[in-house]
Amino acid sequence: MFPFDKLDRLEELTFLDPLVAPLRTAAQAAIRPQALRDLLHGTWLGNPLHAVLVQVPIGSFASASILDLLGGDDAEDGADLLALTGLLSAVPAAAAGATDWSAANPSEQRSGLVHASLNAIGLAAWVASLLARRRGERSRGTALGLLGLAAIGASGTIGGHLSYRRALGANSNSDIEDTGPADWTDAGSADLPEGKPVLRQAEGTPVLLVRTGGRVDALVDLCSHQSGPLHEGTLADGCVTCPWHGSRFRLDDGSVVDGPSTHPQPALDVRIAGDRLQVKLRG
Ligand code: FES
Known part of the structure; x- marks a missing residue:
């Protein structure tokens, strides 16, 4: 069984604090006014918006990779379109995540920074994958997509840990x-x-x-x-x-x-x- 409880140790990575503090300040300064923050938190929705938005890039990237591996020549255009959809839809998902992260506790911000870094690696790999596809390098594009999917999957594991084990975004008065x-x-x-x-x-x-x-x-x-x-x-x-x-x-x-x-x-x-x-x- 995957040792999910080990992910708690990400919260103890205090060496990240010199990075966390300025990034938090930058996020709080950039995501304004309060109405925009409320929109991205999901205050109007009654649930965290980030959890809803991330479904689109994750699903798009996973579907693109499946078509890359199993779809054959006829599926190439569909796979490329899904890769582009994943990248575009990642922008609002990341903005919502950054808004939630900027209002979390310091220990959760350390885990959140690792989560965001893995996402950044994953998205960079998908950008490189899309560029390779445009050059006609299908094998390289497929491999880079799988690399990106692995990074985003690892990031999603940390996101799940933050949501379900640390209850970030949950209703703490649910009982x-x-x-x-x-x-x-x-x-x-x-x-x-x-x-x-x-x-x-x-x-x-x-x-x-x-x-x-x-x-x-x-x-x-x-x-x-x-x-x-x-x-x-x-x-x-x-x-x-x-x-x-x-x-x-x-x-x-x-x-x-x-x-x-x-x-x-x-x-x-x-x-x-x-x-x-x-x-x-x-x-
Ligand atoms: S706003 Fe975070 S505990 Fe109240």
Whole structure:
């Protein structure tokens, strides 16, 4: 069995940090404004856009190589078209990946840099393959395509590790519907400061409470991106901004205003019983 757990060690490659820092700064400066970042994160989609877009280049390159190996002379034009499709579709996929990467934790950025480097090698090989095809060097084009496919396959293994083992892009509150307060649950004193984030516990679920005038809003406190503590974030315009990577959620319903999170923050209903607050997950 492939030792996928060994891929965790990529996160310990601290010698990459002098490269990671300027590349992160460059990516954050280049991918602007915030609306473009949200588009590329997939905030509008409710899932990471990168995971959707990468299907096209991977599928195109794999199909091109199959035609190269098995399609014969009649399939040459189709294989070349697929190789070109793979290269063109890799551009938005890479932009979405770079946007997610620029808002990840430092350890994941090390793995992400290896992932991106392998992709760059793979894409360079496919550019060389396409050029060889144009010169009529079919065997060289096929070999370079297979080299590119191998690099992109290795990169995809790291991407899968980041997504499924490290849960980058996953909803970190996915279990809250099962574990959170489904019925009215005590969340401490009803005495709350005006306009300040307050952390309370409701039977083990951390809850962010914000009083604004006569209204109290409540969200699960752990950010749906990577569990950042929302009560340490900032409040403005009816929203809370996560202190870790800047995701912004509406206080009244938990919807995502800005990424990198693509998942809404679970909201809770609030009621006052005597001098106590009670909360329950909104259905
Ligand atoms: S943990 Fe990343 S934005 Fe909140």
